Amino acid sequence: MLTSVVALVDLRKNRDSPVREAIDLIGGIDDLNNEQREAVIKVGVFGVNTPHYSTVGIVQDIVNAFNKSPKVYLAESDNYQGAALDRLQIWKELFTDRVQPYDLSRDPDTFKLRVENPIRDVVLQLSKIILKPRAFICTHVLRSYHKGSILKNLFGLPPSPKKAQYHKNEVFYNLLTQLYKTIGGIDLSILDGSRFCHHMDSLPTDLIAVGRDPVAVETVGAILASLKLSKHETIKAFTEKGYGVSDIDKIDIVGESFDEMKERCEKTLLQLKKRFSERPKPWSPTGALSKLISSGFFVSPNRRTIGDIESALIEEDPRAEGRSQIIYTNLQRRVKKGILMSEKTDDSVVFWKI
Structure with missing residues (x-):
């Protein structure tokens, strides 16, 4: 028996x-949409430099769908990419007296x-605005990220910008499942596949893709x-708690053809993978130094100064220029591991390999 409904809409048609x-x-x-309930839209925006967040048009349409709600809040918290209110400026053209940005990191x-978890004490001070009776709406993007999108968006509710402390699987x-339970669930989920x-x-x-069951x-x-x-641990964690349906055979997909949308996404993913494979690999101090060591550059009696090493690395790849500190740090790691020897001189440090 089908127990959950998800609607697919083709933006090329509407x-x-x-x-x-x-x-x-x-x-x-x-x-959800009535005069008695305010609405909180948890937009997921990691940083502003890549378009990995719901578009202004989709968020505008979500706001329009809650036309009876007396207040609609676009909510986000701080992260290491920037303050919540700064990142929320992506949607500033939507702000009115009724539609307002909301800073989850500075709510008194x-x-x-x-x-509860098996490894450490984790206590959060969370904004009360995310609690019922307000309607809680979650929107994020279609992405090839194994930890999720809609459900992972709950990770943006804790106020601390230092969210890496919560990344251990334990x-x-x-964290995600307890946040979900505490706020009374996600009332409406909008997966924005404007872009993959x-x-x-x-x-x-x-x-x-839109539905009342976020799982x-x-x-x-x-x-x-x-x-x-089978490898999507976030979906598995929520399903084990009974928070939604993850059996595709029990999900009623309405609207556009699931197979056709899947084929469109598969073709797009192939293009993205091809583009990714064709990109030049970023310069790596670890790889560059390994190559230099293998070439015999450091073999005794050669004793190389920092200047010698930098010049050799820049000659091999100009992207090494201006990376003095990270080069020196990597050299020191090789010394600690016994791969290289080092000695301070009057005006420098020299490195060699026995």
Whole structure:
């Protein structure tokens, strides 16, 4: 028996009101969109330099779908890429008296959540704005990232910019599932596939997936992104808790043909992988020094100064210029491992290999 509904809408056919169309396909949201309930839209924006966040057009359409809500908040927290309010400026043209940016990292009205996990004490002070009775809407992009999109977006609720401290698997999956339970779930999920994001690149796929079951939406998105569900630990963690449906045979996909949208995404992913393979590899001090060592450059009686080493690396690859500090750090690591020897002189440090 089908237990969850996910709507697929082709943006090449409907760019004016795709979210509204998807909502109609899944049966409406009258219980969410009314004069008694404010709405919080958790937009997922890691950084502003790559378009790996829901477009202004899609977020505008989400806002329009909540036309009866007295207030609509676009919510985000700080991360190491920047302050929440700075990153939310992506959608500044949508801001009005009714539609406002909301900083989850500086809300004085908070509650405490202790995240149960086997390795460390994790206590969060979370903004109360994410709690019911407000409707909680989650939007993120279609991407080939094994830790998720819609469900992973909950990772942006903790206020600390130092979110790397929660990345260990023993904490990460418990954090997401406990956040979900604490806020009373995600009421509406919009996976924005305007573009398919792969690594730091993206190409248009022009679709959205929308549903009331975030696990089902995540599952559909994972399949569209050619991810293996058997290795998708985020989906597995939520399914084990009973928070949604991840069996594709029990998800009613309405609207556009799932097979056709999947084929479109597969072709786009092939293009993205090809572009990624053709990119020049970034300069690596570790690789560059390994190559220099293998060439015999450091073999005694040669004793190489920092200047000698930098000159040799720049001659091999001009991208080594201006990397003095990282080159020196990598040299010191080789010394500690016994790969190289070093000695201070009056005006430099010399390195050699016995």
